[in-house]
Amino acid sequence: MATIESYTTAAGKRYQVRYRTPQHTQTKKRGFRTKRDAEDFAATVEVRKLAGEYVKPSLGRVTVADIAPIWLSRKESDVARSNYRMLESAWRVHVQPRWGTVRLSDIDLADVELWIADMRRKSGATTVIRAYGVLAGILDDAVKARRLRANPARGVENLPRKTSKRRVYLTADDVGRLAAESKHRALILTLAYCGLRWGEAVALRVQDVEFLRRRIMIRDNAVQLASDFSEGLTKSRKDRSVPVPQFVLDELSVQCKGRALDALVFGDGAAYLPRPKSDGGWFVAAVKRAKVQIVTPHDLRHTCASLAISAGVNVLALARMLGHADPSVTLRVYADLFDTDLDAVAEALDAKCAQSVPNRCPADVEQAPKKPLTSVNG
Template identity: 30%
Template sequence: MSSIRQRPDGKWRARYRDDEGKEHSRHFERKRDGQAWLDEVASSRLTGTYVAPAASKATLATFYAQWAPMQVWAAGTRRNADYAVDSCTFRDVPFGKLRRSHAEAWVKAMQSNLAASTIQTRVRYVGGVLKAAVLDRALATDPTKGLRLPAVRRIEHTMRIPTPAEVQAVREAAEPFLRPLLDVMAFAGLRIGEGAAVQTADVRWLQQELHVARQIQNRPGGVREVCPPKHGSERVVPVPAELTLRLSAHLTEVGEHVGGWFLPGSPPSPDALRRWFEKACRAAGVECITPHDYRHFYASGLIRAGLDAVSVSRAMGHASPSITLNIYAHLFPDAADRTRAAAADLLASTTASADQVRTSGA
């Protein structure tokens, strides 16, 4: 319900009631300006973009402070979201004054000192908050939607896959206590935090399986947090018999650490293990590889062996096969490769048949 009437002082008072029955009004010098405002309100209510004046005074910071505690997030996700919102240059701008240009200026400012992938991650977190504000009718539109972001280099141009010789050289140069970590990363595809968290009870010796049940993350202040793996990453990985033999030999030689850990630290520190990994690489003369590159080594081996994207995704602990394809699509044989191989088989079969005809004729 809306109306517009002229006051004794000559101004025009336009008013309407929202869905909750609360009245809102504004005064205008001209009637047509008041009517235009009422028309704009009516249009926004019909299209679902209406925001009550009181709600439009909220900011990204104030909305996030109320909304974030209600989210079902892992601790790491909450920390990343906190950091993204805290770094946002328009976090204190009222929603009613928030414009696309605010988001564009924020992205431009980040380009001076952040990688493109980091910028994309921060915009994704902030965009998620703004989308929630739109659904809560606190914000009319999300100014980050469709925002042009810096391009990230295609992963096939940045991926470093260690060679089998490099993996073996690093293992031989590593301290004995580090070798179980190297083995579960290279031959079971574990992330370094997952590898650090392996306990003896996780190895199913007879079934030749490894249960990836937890990860360890380093927190500020030297605190180590034992927590579940990334969302969707808890898994049971089939492993080769040789890997279980290596792990068994390690327990015989070094023994189990306090708490059932394979690696020292109780719990082990991924940051410390990463430094030991770098030391082993230097000793082996292997350059420019990281613990995460061992996951690429493992995935590339599975793909070369002919495993499909679903099987690789399960082994890697990806939330869906689409993630696997986004990362490793360039390693899977394409249609041209399969066509070429099939035609080669046909050619070989006809050659063999011709040889049989000549032999029988003789």
């Protein structure tokens, strides 16, 4: 059990609590102004020891910067290289300047919320959410390492919400004109009718195109970092088989002709095709010539979802095609597209089931005998 002792300082009488840790080592905490405060602390320590929640105070005296490298190192191996760069940048630019020298035990929820409020005045929602996620993730590691009893950053109430980006969906005619005006015709059709991400498309190799099965095997993803490329796993970290319309296969057969099996389909030899520039690049020029809505290459993935849904593809098949981990992701991302099908549901049910409902003659309804009313008393 804990013992309470008094001692004298220049500022007056103070109290200290001596107690044993769960490892049976003796320690103490000094500086309590009243005996009641010391007794409350001693009782709290005993309760936490019994509940298995005790954390040695000295373990919380390290700074956030002391344990951040461990978290960052794990993330570097767990996430895509492009994602890691954003996390490392968030740590270096937003988290480290404010929290790097702060001890874990000194972090307070109110201070975290003030930090978020200050960032919201200077940065967008995505930047704020990412920086908060880095801090919260580092402190989660501290809890797992039993340096903190609970994460003081969890439970904030002023985190901004990300606004959904406006999606553009092209029609099949739009896609045809865009492909006709582009110097990368086969790539445009593959993006728009197979739903590949840009990195998946430029990492595609001749041996991944299965002409007899009318499938494309998505195994790799090429991430562009400045002028360099890094090839790794797909976003879902799983291979997937994507169906390919015959007219797209015809274009791919021309694209693959004369290339080695391990050659890139859309690259130049062993060199990846760079992402088109947002201003003055070949894709923007093709969009202008085709006179379609202003779109990005990624909008062609959304277009694929739109065309597939309008063609009656079920959600499970579409989710597998797009590489979503769960069909609920597909429903959430493309909820606006499924809303437009509600009227079609009623029309389909009317056409299919109306003949099965028996007709009732209005005269029969009027002549039907009515049940006599009964009084309360019978």
